[in-house]
Amino acid sequence: MLSDKTYHNSPVDFLIKKSLERKEVIQSKSGALVTYTGKYTGRSPGDRFIVDSPLTHDKINWGKVNVPISKEKYNLLYQKVSNFFDAEKEVFVVDAEVGADKKHSINLRVYCQYAYQAIFATHLFRRLKDIPADFKPDLTVYCAPSVTADPKTDGTNSEAFVILNFDDKKIIIGATKYLGEIKKAVFSYMNYLLPQKNVFPMHCSANIDVEGKTTAIFFGLSGTGKTTLSADPERRLIGDDEHGWSENGVFNFEGGCYAKCINIKKESEPQIWSAIHKKGAVVENVVLNNDGDFDFASDKFTENTRAIYPLESIDNSVPSGIGGQPKYVIFLTADGFGVLPPVAKLDFNQSAYHFLSGYTSKLAGTECGVKEPQPTFSAFFGEPFMPLKPMVYLNLLRDYLKKYDVKIYLVNTGWTGGAYGVGERISIHDTRSIITAILNGQLDDVACRYDKIFNLSVPTKVTGVEDKILDPSESWSDKEKYIDSANKLAQQFVNNIKKFTDVEQSIINSGPRISE
Structure with a gap:
């Protein structure tokens, strides 16, 4: 699943440059990037599925939240996503770690359609100082907003889909640009894995x-x-x-950190305010004023405005x-x-x-x-x-x-x-x-x-x-x-x-x- 130009673990400065060149984002007055996610400005819980299999069936709490999808339907959508990335001229890949405790961490690989998604993954997940040449992911995420499902043939409820396959250790995401879907899908995987280790x-x-x-x-x-x-x-x-x-x-x-921005004020939340304004932060669905500054009070696109920034942007964080x-x-x-x-x-x-x-x-x-x-x-x-x-x-x-x-x-x-x-x-x-x-x-x-x-x-x-x-x-x-x-x-x-x-x-x- 590699294109002619696959950018693997690129520096954030390079990804900023690419996201601007590709017109994926707008740069604010502070240097932070702004992206607009269109139709999907929050999670779409009705479009989330878990692949049902003999290995997982009796473990999962099936219902309105955890909705099953067959392996056959998953395979159809996985093939769509795979074909999309094979045809893309540029693909952005991020290798990272999930979990600060090495005893209970996993290796993660995220395939991204957009450069700003790669910035998100680089900031959100735990960065590895030295990525070995033989890095092997324990979980792989494919995020392709341009890939849509057909509910009639793909077994989904809409064009959007977030599907977790615990057996194959893969997650596929389509049709939605909302960055929170990446975050919460990986979280859900950890919440499946760790209790089985008494964590x-x-x-x-x-x-x-x-x-x-x-x-x-x-x-x-x-x-x-x-x-x-x-x-x-x-x-x-x-x-x-x-x-x-x-x-x-x-x-x-x-x-x-993936923080809410609506009505944020420097006086009440100085650390988060400062982090959002730093170069490299990616701000989601926040209105920009004519001078390029943020209008955090506006809910023009959604009240669920967000910003992603690395933990070290908070001065007194624990590295x-x-x-x-x-x-x-x-x-x-x-x-x-x-x-x-x-x-x-x-x-x-x-x-x-x-x-x-x-x-x-x-x-x-x-x-x-x-x-x-x-x-x-x-x-x-x-x-x-x-x-x-x-x-x-x-x-x-x-x-x-x-x-x-x-x-x-x-x-x-x-x-x-x-x-x-x-x-x-x-x-x-x-x-x-x-x-x-x-x-x-x-x-x-x-x-x-x-x-x-x-x-x-x-x-x-x-x-x-x-x-x-x-x-x-x-x-x-x-x-x-x-x-x-x-x-x-x-x-x-x-x-x-x-x-x-x-x-x-x-x-x-x-x-x-x-x-x-």
Whole structure:
């Protein structure tokens, strides 16, 4: 699968030059590149498939998320992709590593139709200092946006496709230019592979104190604050999105960050702001002003505007991508109902309950067709990327929490004073103050009130946060409406947990309760 001109592991400066020459991108005032992805500005979950085979069939949690496709249909599309790359005049290939822990890492090769895709892969995955001549990939990804599927003959739902073939260790992507499909497809592969080695894969960010003693993990879906909260000037960033937890500690899968840009401000997120403006960053679907500067407030193309940059663009990042055993685990949610407290302490069973629930409000733009926040439950805070059966991931969480005596908190970065459209988003200042108090150990033994609807222990004092913020009922002008809204959300929790038929009653009893 090589063209006459295959550019293999090219330097970023060369790829920048090629992407500009080929008119794939526009160069901004800061030197960062801007690309527009057209029809697909977010993931297209309805177009993702897993090849069904005798080796994988009993392992996969088949359903709406993990949809099977036959080996025969896969072969048809793989041949289309292979023929496309054979006919291309220029092809860009990137060899990299996934996983900072050498014991659990894999070799990755990515075939790219566009030079800017190769920049993305170079930044996102872990770069190898010396690539051996006999480099052999453990996983190969083929990304060809110009290749489209025919649903009538190819067994897909549309022209777009993202197909994971675990047996052949290949991923093929067609019709979509959205860079996040590459990232999440590789993540899904790791989430299939690592649990079979007793390593816990996580949709989370992670950081560590400057002395290297206190590692923290932040679980959360897109838009809940994983990237923002882990990029803390007072701590060192291990990674912003995908990690493994092994007997050696926490390790980043990646070597870069793929951050949301919508409404980003230098004052509130200085590290990310700076990284986005550096030469070599690739910015996705952000409007450029006439002077070539970014308009981060514009959602002209999508609210899911993104930027990719290497981890070293964050000044206080951890180059090794490795931290010790975590002391704190934080579950992030962005509650669009405005009824969850901004922070709560979780016991062992509550941790299992909220890990399975994975509640947040799906934010606009992260998937095609999502225009405003919607309540959603995504098990493990990343169900779309977890192909194995739920108890596999739950048992890994429980084993690691118990083994390393970790403290767990639920932190709500969503709305207060009313639901989305009425209330306001909890300020980054307040959320950062809560996170700081957790990581400094200030909330370990603090006094708590009992939230009878959500069955949670809620701290009554947090340094730097007004007391009334800690009790969402106090910020609603209509208390009866608050109780009604809280009960509606609690009922959704109760309904959702019923789908996990193998879960012990002690975990079920740890969730929300309907208030009379």
